[in-house]
Amino acid sequence: MRILVVEDEPKVASFIRRALEEESYAVDVCADGQKGLDWAQSVDYDLIILDLMLPVIPGLELLKQLRRNGVKIPVVILTARSEVDQRVKGLDAGADDYLTKPFAIEELLARTRSLFRRAGGTPSGILQVDDLVLNPVTREVSRGEQRIELTTKEYALLEYLMRNAGRVLTRPMITEHVWDLDFDTFTNVIDVYISYLRNKIDRGREQSLIQTVRGSGYVMRTDV
Amino acid sequence: MSQASIRVRLTLWYGTALALILILFAGTIYFVMARALRDQVDASLEEASSAAIRTLGEHRFGPFLIFEDLSQNFPELALLDKFFQIFGPAGQVTIQSANIQSREIPLSQTAFQASLKGNATFESVRFDKGVPFRLLSVPIMHTDRLVSILRVGISLYPTDKMLQRLLLALLIASPIAIIVSLLGGWFLAGRALKPVNVITHAAQRIADGDFTQRITSPRSSDEIGRLASVFNDMIARLETSFRQIRQFSADASHELRTPLTITKGETELALRRPRQAEDYRQVLESNLEEIDRMSRIVDELLFLSRADLGEIKMTMMPIQLDEIVREVQLQAMVLGQDREVETVLGPISPIVIDGDELRLRELLLNLVDNAIKYSHSRTQVEISLVQAGLQAELKVCDHGIGVSEQEQQRIFDRFYRTDIARGHASKGTGLGLAICKWIVEVHQGTIQVESFPDKGTCFTVLLPLPSSLS
Numbered sequence: 012m013r014i015l016v017v018e019d020e021p022k023v024a025s026f027i028r029r030a031l032e033e034e035s036y037a038v039d040v041c042a043d044g045q046k047g048l049d050w051a052q053s054v055d056y057d058l059i060i061l062d063l064m065l066p067v068i069p070g071l072e073l074l075k076q077l078r079r080n081g082v083k084i085p086v087v088i089l090t091a092r093s094e095v096d097q098r099v100k101g102l103d104a105g106a107d108d109y110l111t112k113p114f115a116i117e118e119l120l121a122r123t124r125s126l127f128r129r130a131g132g133t134p135s136g137i138l139q140v141d142d143l144v145l146n147p148v149t150r151e152v153s154r155g156e157q158r159i160e161l162t163t164k165e166y167a168l169l170e171y172l173m174r175n176a177g178r179v180l181t182r183p184m185i186t187e188h189v190w191d192l193d194f195d196t197f198t199n200v201i202d203v204y205i206s207y208l209r210n211k212i213d214r215g216r217e218q219s220l221i222q223t224v225r226g227s228g229y230v231m232r233t234d235v
Numbered sequence: 236m237s238q239a240s241i242r243v244r245l246t247l248w249y250g251t252a253l254a255l256i257l258i259l260f261a262g263t264i265y266f267v268m269a270r271a272l273r274d275q276v277d278a279s280l281e282e283a284s285s286a287a288i289r290t291l292g293e294h295r296f297g298p299f300l301i302f303e304d305l306s307q308n309f310p311e312l313a314l315l316d317k318f319f320q321i322f323g324p325a326g327q328v329t330i331q332s333a334n335i336q337s338r339e340i341p342l343s344q345t346a347f348q349a350s351l352k353g354n355a356t357f358e359s360v361r362f363d364k365g366v367p368f369r370l371l372s373v374p375i376m377h378t379d380r381l382v383s384i385l386r387v388g389i390s391l392y393p394t395d396k397m398l399q400r401l402l403l404a405l406l407i408a409s410p411i412a413i414i415v416s417l418l419g420g421w422f423l424a425g426r427a428l429k430p431v432n433v434i435t436h437a438a439q440r441i442a443d444g445d446f447t448q449r450i451t452s453p454r455s456s457d458e459i460g461r462l463a464s465v466f467n468d469m470i471a472r473l474e475t476s477f478r479q480i481r482q483f484s485a486d487a488s489h490e491l492r493t494p495l496t497i498t499k500g501e502t503e504l505a506l507r508r509p510r511q512a513e514d515y516r517q518v519l520e521s522n523l524e525e526i527d528r529m530s531r532i533v534d535e536l537l538f539l540s541r542a543d544l545g546e547i548k549m550t551m552m553p554i555q556l557d558e559i560v561r562e563v564q565l566q567a568m569v570l571g572q573d574r575e576v577e578t579v580l581g582p583i584s585p586i587v588i589d590g591d592e593l594r595l596r597e598l599l600l601n602l603v604d605n606a607i608k609y610s611h612s613r614t615q616v617e618i619s620l621v622q623a624g625l626q627a628e629l630k631v632c633d634h635g636i637g638v639s640e641q642e643q644q645r646i647f648d649r650f651y652r653t654d655i656a657r658g659h660a661s662k663g664t665g666l667g668l669a670i671c672k673w674i675v676e677v678h679q680g681t682i683q684v685e686s687f688p689d690k691g692t693c694f695t696v697l698l699p700l701p702s703s704l705s
């Protein structure tokens with residue numbers, strides 16, 4: 012899951028990024044409205060966290076422009092408590108949720124999860140493929156009775172694969188959703204992580220849940 | 236409602252005063268009228284009596300006087316309204332006119348006694364049937380001896396009747412007049428108080444928070460008009476200060492929100508799971524920085540709001556301005572060390588102005604702090620102080636990021652920071668120049684900015700010299 016944070020106050024952006032990264036999301040931060048608009052249109056983010064008070068292009072304007080251009084990425088806006096008006100305008104402009112500053116970190120994370128859940132279509136939020144179960148709230152993964160311990164990146168990769176189970180995911184798609192902008196796409200990191208994941212979740216099984224699609228990428232099988 | 240009670244009170248006062256005047260007036264009219272009528276009756280009695288005495292004289296006061304002769308000589312005596320009687324010296328009736336009919340009208344003791352002394356007497360009497368009479372008894376003397384007493388009488392019935400009518404008219408007309416005038420007074424008081432009503436309503440709406448209310452009064456020079464304009468002045472002032480307060484709290488909460496968000500976020504994030512000591516130290520450092528920022532915002536905001544209310548004490552005395560400049564330059568050298576910004580002195584003239592030393596130092600320090608903060612590294616900031624006409628001209632120039640033309644007026648606003656400035660130096664509250672502007676204005680000076688983006692900025696402060704003030 013890859014998230015764009017558009018926030019001009021560097022320290023606010025910084026702790027939001029760290030909190031999201033701890034949850035194994037890939038995070039990009041930009042500090043002005045113009046950059047935010049460009050990035051949101053060129054990368055297929057899973058979520059945008061948008062401050063309304065931004066230099067160059069105000070947050071509200073950015074949001075309207077995104078929606079006008081047909082970008083449907085879920086957006087959480089950050090507003091000031093006194094500006095009820097702003098909140099309403101933000102929601103009207105196409106925001107999916109809002110948080111008022113100062114907000115609780117846990118709330119930000121909970122809303123992030125709930126937006127992903129809405130996008131993924133599972134009301135409980137728990138993802139399941141065969142007997143592989145992933146709980147985004149507790150970040151617990153298990154196969155059958157077996158608990159599986161994953162690193163942050165492995166978890167992120169697995170979550171993305173499971174959310175898109177049955178779909179063929181190309182390497183660029185995986186990079187875009189699991190890694191942030193600093194990631195160097197010419198390495199074979201994805202293949203390495205896929206093999207780590209296979210090692211952990213498919214141990215002792217005949218067939219792997221993660222199948223390689225020759226020439227294109229990977230797919231999480233649902234037909235086992 | 237006090238407005239209604241004023242109306243009632245006004246009307247009652249008005250009514251009472253009018254009633255008193257009416258009563259006095261009616262009483263006077265009645266009294267004067269009664270007197271005039273009485274005098275008229277008395278005069279006619281006197282006239283009749285002297286005519287009768289003359290006739291009697293012609294008959295040498297003989298006992299053979301008959302009324303027919305009298306009435307022959309004086310046809311008016313025959314008129315029904317008067318009667319005559321002649322009494323003998325002992326007070327017994329000797330002769331009387333026919334129109335007296337059978338009525339017994341004896342001579343009273345007072346009249347008889349007065350007649351003995353040779354005095355005429357007027358009397359008002361009322362006999363059995365209740366008809367009032369006015370009587371005049373005149374002694375007829377002959378060589379100092381009382382020969383007989385002539386009495387002329389007239390019924391007071393017509394005059395009484397007239398007075399009664401007058402009284403009745405007054406008794407009916409006065410209450411009507413009072414009622415009409417009370418109604419008029421009620422109406423007039425209402426009209427006079429109507430603008431007060433309008434003012435009350437306006438005040439009510441203002442109390443509900445609508446400060447756009449103004450009272451429209453067509454007559455601006457009368458008492459109500461003056462009240463309305465004073466009232467409007469007051470609302471205008473209230474509106475400004477209310478707006479300022481609202482602005483202040485909006486600004487304050489907005490500016491405090493960012494450091495609050497950061498401290499809350501950092502702290503919560505740190506507490507989510509056990510961490511290394513170094514991580515905690517970083518969080519505490521960041522929090523401390525934000526706490527410092529908040530206390531600076533609070534201090535500066537409080538200063539400005541107290542300045543708005545005129546609560547800042549200034550001690551004005553002659554200040555050697557060039558000395559302050561030199562001292563601030565030394566401080567600035569330290570401030571600029573990190574970014575290798577050097578602060579140099581341009582032309583400095585010895586100048587003394589009347590002012591508050593602490594505030595003037597703050598003004599200069601703020602300007603120099605900005606100049607250093609928004610300079611490109613390894614450039615120079617220049618301070619100069621010269622006399623320009625009747626003013627001292629203080630200049631702080633830098634080679635830095637500059638301010639665009641359209642933002643130049645706004646940088647003196649509270650909390651306004653240009654986007655480039657935010658990117659260039661994250662610390663700052665945007666209150667420095669607002670404070671500078673206030674300090675310059677209390678010294679009756681002006682502050683101006685001249686700037687080119689990415690080239691540099693010059694702030695020019697003009698302060699009046701002491702001689703030009705007096």
Ligand SMILES: Nc1ncnc2c1ncn2[C@@H]1O[C@H](COP(=O)(O)OP(=O)(O)OP(=O)(O)O)[C@@H](O)[C@H]1O
Binds near residue numbers: 607635652653692
């Ligand atoms: N010398 C300068 N060069 C360029 N921009 C300046 C300069 N001085 C002021 N400004 C602009 O004016 C704004 C307001 O200045 P002000 O001193 O009021 O606030 P600040 O410096 O941002 O914060 P602080 O309250 O800490 O002084 C600045 O944010 C900056 O955008």
Ligand SMILES: [Mg+2]
Binds near residue numbers: 601604605663667668
């Ligand atoms: Mg400043």
